[in-house]
Amino acid sequence: MLAEALDELTEEDTWRMIVMATSAEDWEIVRKGAAKIGMPLKSTEGPIEEEMGLIRLVLPAPDGGQRQVLSIRTGPATARLALPQPRGMDYNAGDLVVFDPQLLEPVPEDPEEQQNFVPPFAAVRMLRPGGYTSYFFDGAAPSEEDWAEFTEVMAERGWPMWVYSDENYTVTHPSTGEPLPGVFGWVAVPPNVTPAEVDALLDDATERWVHPLAWLDLAREIGVEVERHERIVKEYGL
Structure with missing residues (x-):
């Protein structure tokens, strides 16, 4: 029924149909819609999971505002979030999201600006969560x-x-009290990675640094070297 209706739809209505079919995971209809609007796809059956460039997904923030999250477009109306999000958010890196393919900003006319332009789109709904967990680091x-x-x-x-x-962003040198350039952020790991594995990797990757990095919340979660991380937080004024 939907396939027959596609023949008579305008391009705008075809995009709407693609979004609806994507939400329903009716990939056959999505492919028919993509063919109608001239968007080539590599796969011919099953879920559409391709790398179609970077986009910005506009998602709701807990404060009632919006967040723009760099994402990898995987299909005509799907994208996978590429950046780890702080704990407490409703989404995270690895989540597959359905979006409205209508651009929220016009493409710049200047050729040089076009090269750096990452198109923004409004998120519609979560299709499949990736199950990633984020961990905070600071130092x-x-x-x-x-x-x-x-x-x-x-x-x-x-x-x-x-x-x-x-x-x-600066932290405090524990000996001199002078400001030091600081860095804080989040790393996200897939569901098959344990917190202990994250701790071990962070420990190994930073053990030769002049100044230590802290991941206090993770240390407390697994009960490993909590006092050391608390000391780093206190000494460096994190």
Whole structure:
């Protein structure tokens, strides 16, 4: 019935049908709709899970506002969140979300701006949660070399990590009292990774840093080296 109706739909109505069919996970209809509007898909059956570039998903925030989350478009109207979110949010990295494919901002006319433009779309509903858990880290920023190695370790494991601090964030040197560049953020791990594994990896990845990194909430959750992390938080004024 839906397939027959597609032939007579306008492009705008076809997109609406794609969103409805995506929410219902009727992938056959989604493919027919994509074909009608000229969007090529690599797969021919089953769920559509492709890498179709970065987008910004606009989602509700707990304070009643909105958050824009960098995401990977996986289909005509689906995207997977790419950034870890703080605890307490209704969504996190790894979640598959249905979105409205109508652009919320016009594409810039300037060719140079177009290259850096990440299109924003409004989220419609959660299709499938990824089950990821986020863990907070905080401390003095390491050297560029150490940080590059740290981010590489996370990327190798497929653990989304994002720094939420900016260049104005500082911590206190425990000996001199002078300000030090600081860094804090979240790392998200899939459901098959235990908190103890996260602790062990963070410990191994940062043990050679000049200044230690703290992940107090995680330490308390598993009861490992809680006093050490509490000391780091106190000494560095985190």
